[in-house]
Amino acid sequence: MTLTRPFGLAAAALALALLYALPAIAPRAVVQDLFGILTLLVLAMNWNMLAGFAGLVSVGQQAFVGIGAYAMFAAIILMGLDPLVGVLIGGLAAAAFAVPMAFFAFRLNGAYFAIGTWVVADIARLGISQWKALGGGTGTSLPKGTAKDMAFVGQIKDMLDVSSAAAADALTYWLMLSLAVAMLVASYVFLRSRMGLGLQAIRDNENAARSVGVDPVKLKALVFLLAAFGTGLCGALAFIQITRVTPDAAFSVIDWTAFVIFITVIGGIGTLPGPIVGVIVFYILQRALADYGTIYLIVLGCLGIVVMLFARRGLWDMFTDRTGIDLMPLTHRPPQGSLPRPKPSRRAA
Amino acid sequence: MAILSLHSVSRSFGALKVTDDVSFELNAGEALGIIGPNGAGKSTLFNLITGNIAPDAGRVFLDGRDVTRLPPMERVRAGIGRSFQIPQPFGNLSVYENLLVAARFGGELGAGEAPAFCMDILSRTGLAAVAEKPSGGLSLLQRKRLELARAMATKPRVILLDEIAGGLTDAECVELVATIRAIHANGTAIIWIEHVLHALNSVVERLMVLNFGRMLMIGAPDQVMASPEVREIYLGIEA
Ligand SMILES: Nc1ncnc2c1ncn2[C@@H]1O[C@H](COP(=O)(O)OP(=O)(O)O)[C@@H](O)[C@H]1O
Ligand SMILES: [Mg+2]
Numbered sequence: 399m400t401l402t403r404p405f406g407l408a409a410a411a412l413a414l415a416l417l418y419a420l421p422a423i424a425p426r427a428v429v430q431d432l433f434g435i436l437t438l439l440v441l442a443m444n445w446n447m448l449a450g451f452a453g454l455v456s457v458g459q460q461a462f463v464g465i466g467a468y469a470m471f472a473a474i475i476l477m478g479l480d481p482l483v484g485v486l487i488g489g490l491a492a493a494a495f496a497v498p499m500a501f502f503a504f505r506l507n508g509a510y511f512a513i514g515t516w517v518v519a520d521i522a523r524l525g526i527s528q529w530k531a532l533g534g535g536t537g538t539s540l541p542k543g544t545a546k547d548m549a550f551v552g553q554i555k556d557m558l559d560v561s562s563a564a565a566a567d568a569l570t571y572w573l574m575l576s577l578a579v580a581m582l583v584a585s586y587v588f589l590r591s592r593m594g595l596g597l598q599a600i601r602d603n604e605n606a607a608r609s610v611g612v613d614p615v616k617l618k619a620l621v622f623l624l625a626a627f628g629t630g631l632c633g634a635l636a637f638i639q640i641t642r643v644t645p646d647a648a649f650s651v652i653d654w655t656a657f658v659i660f661i662t663v664i665g666g667i668g669t670l671p672g673p674i675v676g677v678i679v680f681y682i683l684q685r686a687l688a689d690y691g692t693i694y695l696i697v698l699g700c701l702g703i704v705v706m707l708f709a710r711r712g713l714w715d716m717f718t719d720r721t722g723i724d725l726m727p728l729t730h731r732p733p734q735g736s737l738p739r740p741k742p743s744r745r746a747a
Numbered sequence: 748m749a750i751l752s753l754h755s756v757s758r759s760f761g762a763l764k765v766t767d768d769v770s771f772e773l774n775a776g777e778a779l780g781i782i783g784p785n786g787a788g789k790s791t792l793f794n795l796i797t798g799n800i801a802p803d804a805g806r807v808f809l810d811g812r813d814v815t816r817l818p819p820m821e822r823v824r825a826g827i828g829r830s831f832q833i834p835q836p837f838g839n840l841s842v843y844e845n846l847l848v849a850a851r852f853g854g855e856l857g858a859g860e861a862p863a864f865c866m867d868i869l870s871r872t873g874l875a876a877v878a879e880k881p882s883g884g885l886s887l888l889q890r891k892r893l894e895l896a897r898a899m900a901t902k903p904r905v906i907l908l909d910e911i912a913g914g915l916t917d918a919e920c921v922e923l924v925a926t927i928r929a930i931h932a933n934g935t936a937i938i939w940i941e942h943v944l945h946a947l948n949s950v951v952e953r954l955m956v957l958n959f960g961r962m963l964m965i966g967a968p969d970q971v972m973a974s975p976e977v978r979e980i981y982l983g984i985e986a
Contacts (some may be wrong), residue, residue, distance in 0.1 A: 439917060481883040519951050592851045592852075592858065595840075595847060595848050595851065596848060596851075596852055598837070598839065598840060598844075599837045599840065599845075599848040601839070602836075602837035602838050602839050602840060603835050603836070603837055603838070605799065606831065606835035606836070606837065607837070607848070608799070608818070608819040608820050609797060609799065609820075609823060609829055609831075609835075609851035609852075610823060610847065610848055610849035610852055610853045610897060610901055611820045611824050611853030611855075611901060611902075612820060612848065612852045613818075613820045633847060673788065728839065729844070730841075730843065730844050730847055731843075731879065731880045732843045732862065732865070732866055732869075732879065733862045733863060
């Protein structure tokens with residue numbers, strides 16, 4: 399058990415190095431493909447923090463993708479800013495929208511919270527489709543050459559010796575990969591902090607958590623806000639590559655929330671590596687079944703049901719149970735030497 | 748000066764008046780016992796003091812400050828710690844982590860001082876050996892101990908204990924009484940709801956009797972126990 403963890407971490411580091419090197423060694427189509435997968439991964443990590451750790455089962459995360467995307471388009475088209483600045487503005491706009499949304503949705507519990515977030519997301523979609531400057535209901539495209547003129551694209555073009563378009567793809571890919579890594583590290587640090595401990599207490603028993611001094615609303619609101627920021631950044635970045643935005647695409651509950659829930663649930667909700675495992679499974683299925691159209695969605699749905707029935711906490715939890723390997727444990731151990739040492743227990747992260 | 752005082756506190760659930768015009772004062776460092784039949788409203792009185800339930804009427808004061816409108820988490824930080832009659836552990840967290848949450852939030856201890864503080868409480872409550880066990884897997888007895896330990900970890904100046912001695916063997920009961928005495932000796936005020944009267948009366952300075960939500964009597968334990976009215980109510984429980 400003690401040796402497998404360094405091995406696991408070394409394997410993870412190697413995989414990460416490979417992922418970063420990818421634009422230099424793989425064709426552009428693969429980079430674009432993985433960009434899509436990383437987008438889903440970042441969304442899944444955000445949703446996992448919400449639903450898996452804060453107990454906030456939101457079905458309205460597409461609101462933040464859409465607002466992030468539209469804010470980024472507005473920053474470029476209406477304000478003439480660099481797309482990368484636009485991405486940051488996208489994240490901030492999503493976080494700003496999360497404040498009034500939380501005021502409304504936090505009055506609701508359980509299924510009503512889920513439905514409430516969905517309703518708010520749809521209201522946001524309807525609101526955005528009134529925005530004539532950004533094409534109203536039919537949407538708009540990024541001005542020609544926007545991606546090529548992005549900061550750093552020139553340098554990457556020279557470095558990799560590729561076309562501007564491929565260099566722009568490489569840049570957005572690296573940013574999305576870095577966003578995923580940052581999300582993972584930030585989630586880990588947060589969950590191991592005092593606030594993360596409070597969050598886990600709330601998840602287990604909200605009433606008791608209050609009675610030991612934890613403020614559930616405050617912690618949940620914080621997670622909701624941070625997840626909105628992460629989701630908004632991710633949405634904005636995703637639409638730089640898509641280059642065209644419409645209200646229906648940017649606020650799609652299927653693309654930005656349903657797949658994301660599927661990924662998190664099969665991978666392991668409430669565990670940090672869960673979304674990574676889920677997204678790998680999702681990717682493999684997508685590749686294997688790409689030619690079968692609807693059958694692909696049916697298989698996906700069935701797999702989701704099987705996992706929910708037989709491996710409630712997902713594939714990662716099943717794996718840690720069988721092997722005892724836990725790459726990102728959230729456990730706080732008592733100070734060493736201060737207690738008789740029984741067999742240590744293990745909890746999945 | 749009174750550390751905690753209730754002024755005409757009442758609460759109903761539907762037509763049932765579960766707390767009926769209760770007033771009393773608890774002095775700093777005092778130990779008060781509460782007895783009364785099941786359903787008398789003892790646990791509800793705790794919930795009113797901690798803020799888990801809001802009163803329909805009346806006020807609650809801590810150190811002379813009106814805390815009636817404060818939510819539970821602020822009352823904990825202000826010094827009111829509690830245990831639950833039906834244990835409510837954070838089941839996926841270890842026993843040690845259960846205390847850590849309480850110490851970091853309710854007790855407002857820093858990351859540096861909290862671990863040793865928690866370990867000290869665990870060894871005083873006989874839980875050190877299961878510190879790393881998930882609390883969801885504990886026996887009922889251990890869960891009750893955890894309730895006490897976690898309440899202690901919030902660094903209370905008033906600790907509310909709700910039936911933590913039920914089901915203990917005599918030896919375990921003696922141990923528990925010693926632990927509670929030690930808490931008391933530290934100057935912490937205690938309110939202890941308990942059916943195990945000999946344990947209760949060996950600790951508390953005053954005894955309150957609740958019946959149908961009303962405070963029937965409050966006073967020195969032997970006086971209270973000598974009252975015919977109380978003996979009548981308690982016949983079923985003492986037996
Ligand atoms: N949240 C609640 N809703 C409705 N009735 C309650 C609630 N809490 C307690 N009661 C009722 O109030 C009465 C007193 O309960 P409780 O305070 O738990 O009594 P005790 O602790 O003295 O046994 C009981 O009849 C109980 O059913
Ligand atoms: Mg009770």
